[in-house]
Amino acid sequence: MKTLLLLTSTMLYAQAPGDWVHWQGNVQGHRHSPLKQINKTNVTRLKPAWVFQIDKTDKFEASPIALNGILFVSEPPSDVTALESRSGKVLWRYKRVLPDNVPFCCGKVNRGVAILGDLVFVGTLDAHLVALDASTGNVVWDVAVADYKKGYSSTVAPLIVKDKVIIGSAGGEFGVGGYLAAYDAKSGKQAWRLNTLPAAGDKAAETWKGDSYKYGSATTWVTGSYDPSLNLIYWGTGNPGPDWKGDKRAGDNLYSDSILAIDGDTGKMKWYFQFTPHDVHDWDATQVPVLVDEMWNGKMRKLVLFANRNAFYYVLDRETGEYLLGKQYVRQTWAQPELDAKGRPVRLPSTTPTPNGTVVYPNSAGATNFQAPSYSPLTRLHYVMTRDEGGVFYSGDDTYKEGSWYLAGRFVSKPGEEATGAIKAIDPKTGKSKWEYPMSSPSWSGVLTTAGGLVFAATADGDMIALDDTTGKLLWRFPMGGKAFANPVSYTAADGKQHITIACGHALFAFTVE
Amino acid sequence: MRYTILSLWFAVATFAQIKAPSDEASLRNGHTLYQFHCSFCHGKGDDGMAANLVSPNLVHAPTDSSLVNIIRNGIGGTDMPPALGMTDEEMLQVAGYVRSLGRTAQTSIPGDKAKGRALYNGKGGCAGCHMVGGSGGRMGPDLSQIGAMRSPSNLRTSIVEPNAAIVGGWTMAHLTLKSASKVSGIRLNEDNFYISLRDGKGKIQTIAKADATKIDRDITKSSMPSYEKVFTPEEMTDLIAYLFSLRGAM
Numbered sequence: 137m138k139t140l141l142l143l144t145s146t147m148l149y150a151q152a153p154g155d156w157v158h159w160q161g162n163v164q165g166h167r168h169s170p171l172k173q174i175n176k177t178n179v180t181r182l183k184p185a186w187v188f189q190i191d192k193t194d195k196f197e198a199s200p201i202a203l204n205g206i207l208f209v210s211e212p213p214s215d216v217t218a219l220e221s222r223s224g225k226v227l228w229r230y231k232r233v234l235p236d237n238v239p240f241c242c243g244k245v246n247r248g249v250a251i252l253g254d255l256v257f258v259g260t261l262d263a264h265l266v267a268l269d270a271s272t273g274n275v276v277w278d279v280a281v282a283d284y285k286k287g288y289s290s291t292v293a294p295l296i297v298k299d300k301v302i303i304g305s306a307g308g309e310f311g312v313g314g315y316l317a318a319y320d321a322k323s324g325k326q327a328w329r330l331n332t333l334p335a336a337g338d339k340a341a342e343t344w345k346g347d348s349y350k351y352g353s354a355t356t357w358v359t360g361s362y363d364p365s366l367n368l369i370y371w372g373t374g375n376p377g378p379d380w381k382g383d384k385r386a387g388d389n390l391y392s393d394s395i396l397a398i399d400g401d402t403g404k405m406k407w408y409f410q411f412t413p414h415d416v417h418d419w420d421a422t423q424v425p426v427l428v429d430e431m432w433n434g435k436m437r438k439l440v441l442f443a444n445r446n447a448f449y450y451v452l453d454r455e456t457g458e459y460l461l462g463k464q465y466v467r468q469t470w471a472q473p474e475l476d477a478k479g480r481p482v483r484l485p486s487t488t489p490t491p492n493g494t495v496v497y498p499n500s501a502g503a504t505n506f507q508a509p510s511y512s513p514l515t516r517l518h519y520v521m522t523r524d525e526g527g528v529f530y531s532g533d534d535t536y537k538e539g540s541w542y543l544a545g546r547f548v549s550k551p552g553e554e555a556t557g558a559i560k561a562i563d564p565k566t567g568k569s570k571w572e573y574p575m576s577s578p579s580w581s582g583v584l585t586t587a588g589g590l591v592f593a594a595t596a597d598g599d600m601i602a603l604d605d606t607t608g609k610l611l612w613r614f615p616m617g618g619k620a621f622a623n624p625v626s627y628t629a630a631d632g633k634q635h636i637t638i639a640c641g642h643a644l645f646a647f648t649v650e
Numbered sequence: 651m652r653y654t655i656l657s658l659w660f661a662v663a664t665f666a667q668i669k670a671p672s673d674e675a676s677l678r679n680g681h682t683l684y685q686f687h688c689s690f691c692h693g694k695g696d697d698g699m700a701a702n703l704v705s706p707n708l709v710h711a712p713t714d715s716s717l718v719n720i721i722r723n724g725i726g727g728t729d730m731p732p733a734l735g736m737t738d739e740e741m742l743q744v745a746g747y748v749r750s751l752g753r754t755a756q757t758s759i760p761g762d763k764a765k766g767r768a769l770y771n772g773k774g775g776c777a778g779c780h781m782v783g784g785s786g787g788r789m790g791p792d793l794s795q796i797g798a799m800r801s802p803s804n805l806r807t808s809i810v811e812p813n814a815a816i817v818g819g820w821t822m823a824h825l826t827l828k829s830a831s832k833v834s835g836i837r838l839n840e841d842n843f844y845i846s847l848r849d850g851k852g853k854i855q856t857i858a859k860a861d862a863t864k865i866d867r868d869i870t871k872s873s874m875p876s877y878e879k880v881f882t883p884e885e886m887t888d889l890i891a892y893l894f895s896l897r898g899a900m
Contacts, residue, residue: 193727236732243729309690532685540735541687548693552816552870576842597841613843 154628156202159248159293160508161625164427165361165370167510168585169626173634175588178649179602179612185635185648186224190217195621196639197245198293199508199582201256202627207637208251208270209644210293213244214260216268222629224646228273230258230266238262239287239539241309245621247359247506248293250301252321257301259290265303265319277324281305285539287312293359297369297400300327304356308374308420311351311542316360316371316396318403328403332356332373332391340390348385351536353377354392358422358506363438366455368406369398370427370440374420379500380489380545381416381531388413393421395442397457407457412446413480416488417470417529418500418547419446426511426518427454430564441564443509443520445502448475449567463567465560466503466522470496489529489545499527500547501578508582508623510591515605517561517570519591523578524557526550559583559593561608571608573601581638582623588634594620598640600647614647616640670714670746680747683740687733688748695751700729705752706798706898717745754801759894766892769885774877782896788852789836790874791817795898805893806886812872822873823847825857826864833857837867 153170160167174182190196194212200219201208206227207219214232219225238244238261250257255276256268262284267276281303282288287310295302300318308314314332319325332354334340341349353376360371376385376392393412396405411421426441432451440454447468451461459479472482487496503522510519527547534544549555557578560569581594590611591603598620602612618641626636629648637646671677684692691700701709710725711717721741724732733741770776779789786793796805808815823837823845835847838854845865846856859865881889 195729237723237734239734240731532689534686537735541690543686543690546689546693546698548697549699551697554867554869574842576840595842599842601842 154634155204156200156625156627157251158296159199159201159250159359160361160424163295163297163362163364165424165511166426166513167424167508167582167623168512168587170587171626171628171634172586172588174586174590174636174649176590176604176611179588179590181649182602182612182614182636182647183650184614185222185646187646188219188224188226188644190642190644193642195243195245196642196644197243197291197506197621198248198639199623199625200637200644201249201251202625203251205630206270207627207644208249208256209639210246210249210258212246214246214258214262216249216256216258216273218270218273219644220630221627221635221646222631222633224644230268230273230275232260232266234260234262235284238284238289239307239310240289241306245291247291250294250296252296252299252301255321257294257303257321259292259294259303261289261291263288263290263305265290265294265301265324267301267321267324279319279324279326281317282312282315286310287539292357295359295362295369296321297362300400302360302369304360304371306355306357308353308355308357308377309379309541309543310539311377311536312353312355313350314354314356314373316356316369316398316403330396330398330403330405332396334390343387343390345384345386349389351377351542352385352389352392354389354394355420356422357420358424361425361427361440362400363427363454366438367400368454369400370425370454371396371398372421372423372425372442374422375415375418378534378542378544379416379418380529380543380547381533382414382488386414389415393419393446395421395425395440395452397454409450409452409457409459409479411442411444411448411450415446417446417496417527419444419502421445422506423504424508426509428511428516428564430516432460439564441511441518443504443518443522443562445498445505446470446481447498447503448481449562450479451564451567461567465520465562465567465569467497467524468503469526489531489547491531493528493530495526495528495550497526498523499525499549500529501525505580507580510583510585512585512605514587514589515561515585516564517605518564519583519585519605520560520562521579521581521583521593522558522560523555525555525578526553557596559591559603559608561591561605573603573608573610579620581620584624584626584636586626592624592626592636592638594622594624594638594640596620600624600638600640600645616643616645618642667713668715668718668742670717670742670749672746672750676743676746677750679740680743680745680750683736683744684747687736687744691729695748703748703751704799706795708748708752714745714749717748718742721745753798756797756897759802759891761887761889761891763888763891763895765885766888766890769881769889770892773885774880774889779874787850788848789850791820793893793896795896797894797896798898802890802894805890809886809889810876810878812874812876813870816870816872820873822868822871824866825862827857828861828863836873
């Protein structure tokens with residue numbers, strides 16, 4: 137079994153077409169499958185192959201890794217299950233025993249695992265990183281990455297970079313200090329740690345009033361991307377704390393709501409770009425950075441695409457961090473429709489939260505959120521599950537207390553309106569949509585594209601859908617009967633058949649063409 | 651000292667039912683704590699993304715003991731987290747405040763509820779759309795416990811100005827079908843592909859949205875008209891007295 141599973145880091149960057157070895161499929165963050173057995177012609181014959189039910193009722197946000205006929209999927213709160221990928225039969229289960237009263241913000245969730253060699257890696261709600269034997273599920277090593285009592289937790293799927301496992305943290309509602317940490321995959325020894333908040337005396341500390349940077353959050357709870365040629369990791373950071381009142385943290389609040397470019401060997405930050413300086417609406421920049429090479433003004437450039445929660449779409453040069461394009465892609469009322477020459481938003485007056493409530497679009501759930509986007513190298517379009525919903529933002533008053541809420545306000549959806557959404561096929565060259573597929577209510581599902589010319593996603597109400605990647609036309613659907621908070625994946629099972637899988641409700645569904 | 655007594659009380663409370671406090675000072679503290687710990691998800695009680703707490707009966711918390719237990723430990727298998735850094739006394743105060751959201755005190759208010767009942771069933775025709783105790787219509791919310799959930803002034807607003815007091819889940823939808831026929835009803839469900847309606851007779855139909863040429867939804871408009879001019883001021887007072895007396899089987 138072990139030799140069957142063994143996967144080297146070299147193989148990781150040139151995966152077999154039938155496997156899905158990273159959370160986003162590849163390290164470039166594409167969530168695109170090169171498989172085309174299921175295509176525009178036969179997708180109408182797509183049927184459920186199996187359904188695997190988990191034994192919890194917490195939100196099931198994970199998307200699996202598929203390797204050599206086995207799916208490795210995390211379950212809430214921090215468990216891992218290995219399934220045979222043709223039949224959905226359980227091979228082993230790892231059940232994490234969690235301490236009582238772990239602080240968590242938004243559900244006891246986990247978004248997935250990583251794999252390298254014969255080890256499967258999972259971050260846990262009590263902020264540990266655990267390496268499991270891929271053949272048995274036995275614990276090989278288990279390290280505390282941070283102190284959960286302070287509000288740290290790991291819900292993010294780790295990212296493999298060479299021989300290291302990269303793990304981030306949630307906890308942005310508890311005034312923690314965000315970090316990204318790298319561990320040696322074999323030994324579990326920490327290789328480096330990058331804090332996303334400045335230390336006393338750092339230049340960036342001047343972007344926070346007083347010592348507010350100490351509780352400034354900027355967490356790292358959605359998996360980033362990696363460019364092997366530049367040896368740079370790209371990772372988005374979350375909101376500054378407290379979420380909805382900025383008076384006590386006047387300034388830009390670096391490095392919150394930013395994308396960081398980080399050396400894969402040393403953990404040193406090479407550049408950063410902050411999308412939302414001094415955020416007071418909880419618009420974490422924790423979306424997946426999508427790495428593509430594209431002609432830009434007549435020159436081939438290495439780009440990073442970023443569809444942000446703040447309703448702007450960004451294109452940056454990923455070698456230098458240079459701002460190339462910014463475009464509003466979802467309704468917003470907080471900034472001028474045009475960013476300034478450096479990509480900085482021009483904030484409109486009367487848009488900050490107040491004790492009596494301020495109406496702003498989008499609300500804190502944002503224009504998009506943790507749902508993963510997809511990039512198809514065939515259409516060269518960036519597919520994003522978007523939300524359109526206003527909010528009423530209230531400011532309150534909070535004092536930092538270790539391990540407790542640090543919010544200073546709240547938001548509610550704007551009354552009298554119904555939220556909607558859409559899958560948008562965005563052309564990175566313009567930031568404009570080639571097509572949009574409307575959602576009657578906004579979905580938390582991510583998007584998958586395949587070389588079969590298909591776009592897969594789930595609606596808010598749990599209909600799995602397949603769209604034509606060039607027109608957005610609906611080609612197939614299946615009602616799964618639950619709420620979807622996860623991202624689709626495609627793989628080839630032992631019978632040689634392409635499968636599409638997604639978690640919905642409290643089950644993992646796998647589809648194939650008979 | 652106070653805490654020693656409280657701990658003792660909690661030990662005893664394992665065997666006896668806890669009673670959440672309802673005095674003004676406790677409710678005020680409970681409100682402050684609620685703002686800090688609960689409002690992020692529950693909003694003011696009925697406008698948040700989490701469960702509606704403005705109800706005389708909370709599904710997970712039939713008793714004050716179970717409510718305190720939920721505040722302390724969260725609800726497994728849901729997004730409801732355990733309390734963070736709250737003392738036992740504070741949890742009780744929050745419980746008291748949460749109870750106050752869903753239970754208006756049965757105070758003495760003006761009006762003759764027997765007359766109000768006659769108006770409800772007679773001149774007002776309210777039973778055409780609302781149920782009380784299992785009888786009545788199906789086009790509006792069940793009013794069997796409305797007096798425990800709403801203050802007299804809120805009840806008055808709902809009758810005089812229904813659009814200012816819209817209740818979720820009662821949106822009217824109006825469809826024009828490809829056949830040119832029209833269908834209206836309370837929207838029970840809608841997703842990308844289907845919409846389900848219940849009409850005035852209680853008949854439920856589910857229509858594929860692809861079969862409709864037009865769908866209108868009364869998002870900001872209640873299907874209930876204003877009854878301001880239907881009743882005299884005295885009658886309105888009597889009607890409110892009747893509604894305020896409706897407290898279910900509690």
